[in-house]
Amino acid sequence: MGIIERIKEIEAEMARTQKNKATEYHLGQLKAKIAKLRTQLLEPPKGSSGGGDGFEVTKFGHGRVALIGFPSVGKSTLLTMLTGTHSEAASYEFTTLTCIPGIIHYNDTKIQLLDLPGIIEGASEGKGRGRQEWLILCLFQVIAVAKSSDIVLMVLDASKSEGHRQILTKELEAVGLRLNKRPPQIYFKKKKTGGISFNSTMPLTHVDEKLCYQILHEYKIHNAEILFREDATVDDFIDVIEGNRKYMKCVYVYNKIDVIGIDDVDNLARQPNSVVISCNLRLNFDRLLAKMWEEMGLVRVYTKPQGQQPDFGDPVVLSVDRGGCSVEDFCNHIHRSLVKDVKYVLVWGISARHYPQHCGLAHALQDEDVVQVVKKKEGNEGARGRFKSHSDAPARISDRQKKAPLKQ
Ligand SMILES: Nc1nc2c(ncn2[C@@H]2O[C@H](COP(=O)(O)OP(=O)(O)OP(=O)(O)O)[C@@H](O)[C@H]2O)c(=O)[nH]1
Numbered sequence: 001m002g003i004i005e006r007i008k009e010i011e012a013e014m015a016r017t018q019k020n021k022a023t024e025y026h027l028g029q030l031k032a033k034i035a036k037l038r039t040q041l042l043e044p045p046k047g048s049s050g051g052g053d054g055f056e057v058t059k060f061g062h063g064r065v066a067l068i069g070f071p072s073v074g075k076s077t078l079l080t081m082l083t084g085t086h087s088e089a090a091s092y093e094f095t096t097l098t099c100i101p102g103i104i105h106y107n108d109t110k111i112q113l114l115d116l117p118g119i120i121e122g123a124s125e126g127k128g129r130g131r132q133e134w135l136i137l138c139l140f141q142v143i144a145v146a147k148s149s150d151i152v153l154m155v156l157d158a159s160k161s162e163g164h165r166q167i168l169t170k171e172l173e174a175v176g177l178r179l180n181k182r183p184p185q186i187y188f189k190k191k192k193t194g195g196i197s198f199n200s201t202m203p204l205t206h207v208d209e210k211l212c213y214q215i216l217h218e219y220k221i222h223n224a225e226i227l228f229r230e231d232a233t234v235d236d237f238i239d240v241i242e243g244n245r246k247y248m249k250c251v252y253v254y255n256k257i258d259v260i261g262i263d264d265v266d267n268l269a270r271q272p273n274s275v276v277i278s279c280n281l282r283l284n285f286d287r288l289l290a291k292m293w294e295e296m297g298l299v300r301v302y303t304k305p306q307g308q309q310p311d312f313g314d315p316v317v318l319s320v321d322r323g324g325c326s327v328e329d330f331c332n333h334i335h336r337s338l339v340k341d342v343k344y345v346l347v348w349g350i351s352a353r354h355y356p357q358h359c360g361l362a363h364a365l366q367d368e369d370v371v372q373v374v375k376k377k378e379g380n381e382g383a384r385g386r387f388k389s390h391s392d393a394p395a396r397i398s399d400r401q402k403k404a405p406l407k408q
């Protein structure tokens with residue numbers, strides 16, 4: 001029996017089993033069995049090189065955004081409009097069969113946008129009449145590309161059922177993606193000896209010690225330290241044991257609002273993390289780009305050579321999620337050997353308490369900060385530079401910087 005058949009069999013057993021206190025342990029075990037099988041399914045087949053003819057394209061720019069959605073929701077139309085790179089669009093499903101990259105120029109940065117084939121309901125279960133293998137492979141490759149991105153834009157057809165968002169979310173969860181969720185607050189560490197130590201910082205209403213033991217037994221884990229820091233569920237606990245879940249931000253993009261009524265548009269626009277657009281009418285792209293930018297959490301830092309203005313068209317781009325935003329991260333970004341030569345840096349911008357502020361390597365930079373590096377051997381010149389800083393201050397202080405509190 002194949003892995004998918006075994007998953008289906010267990011799912012059928014779960015559906016047959018009534019949910020109550022007596023069956024709770026058994027159901028938990030079945031959930032763990034399914035999670036293990038799904039993980040097996042995600043592993044590349046034995047003997048394969050692990051990719052090669054996948055959808056992976058070379059990374060480019062300061063960040064990466066993946067377009068995920070059912071077929072024909074307008075992913076390719078959107079890519080073409082936002083990036084100018086043509087991606088074939090048509091009224092039939094699976095027009096796009098591979099990954100097509102384009103570049104969005106926004107806020108002095110370059111963001112790589114990736115168009116991808118559509119995902120269908122049940123792809124993770126191998127549905128799809130005759131093209132099963134291709135669909136599963138396609139889903140896994142789409143997921144691999146999504147995981148390599150900073151955020152996901154889930155494109156939805158505003159004229160279709162609102163249930164599509166849940167169906168697609170479930171489909172992505174089945175292959176290990178967790179959208180707009182934070183990792184469960186459960187400490188879990190496998191040990192060599194000592195048995196299982198189980199603790200929690202609060203009363204647990206979804207799981208108890210016995211249930212966790214049974215699930216660990218399913219994973220053949222007999223020695224481990226566990227601490228629940230929140231009232232987590234069985235599914236959360238399994239996620240932590242599996243350890244391969246990817247937690248990603250997602251913006252829900254409702255396209256084709258030109259074909260629905262204004263009340264429905266209003267309703268969709270009020271959903272959390274959602275933006276309504278129309279490619280046909282070129283409607284609301286500004287809002288979409290602003291939301292995308294906000295969720296990516298990129299931090300632009302402008303380098304100011306001493307006695308000169310910074311180049312405001314060419315920021316160093318840092319990210320909290322990817323590498324960090326400290327002065328040290330900034331220095332490493334410029335040159336690996338820079339850190340050891342740095343005496344201090346001068347910072348203008350939101351992260352500075354006064355302009356310019358003397359900062360060390362640990363200082364956390366914020367978007368649109370201006371930084372001047374003062375090196376050890378040229379320390380004196382740097383200090384002089386600082387005192388004539390009135391005339392030396394960067395000319396462009398953005399609106400956001402002006403709003404920054406100037407606590408002395
Ligand atoms: N009414 C309306 N139609 C749209 C809009 N955007 C795209 N379409 C149409 O929707 C159809 C599908 O568009 P595509 O861009 O091919 O959709 P896709 O999601 O890339 O589809 P696949 O690659 O097959 O998964 C095309 O006929 C588009 O012209 C829109 O804003 N409004």
Ligand SMILES: [K+]
Nearest residue numbers: 072090092095
């Ligand atoms: K299409």
Ligand SMILES: [Mg+2]
Nearest residue numbers: 075076095096
């Ligand atoms: Mg397409």
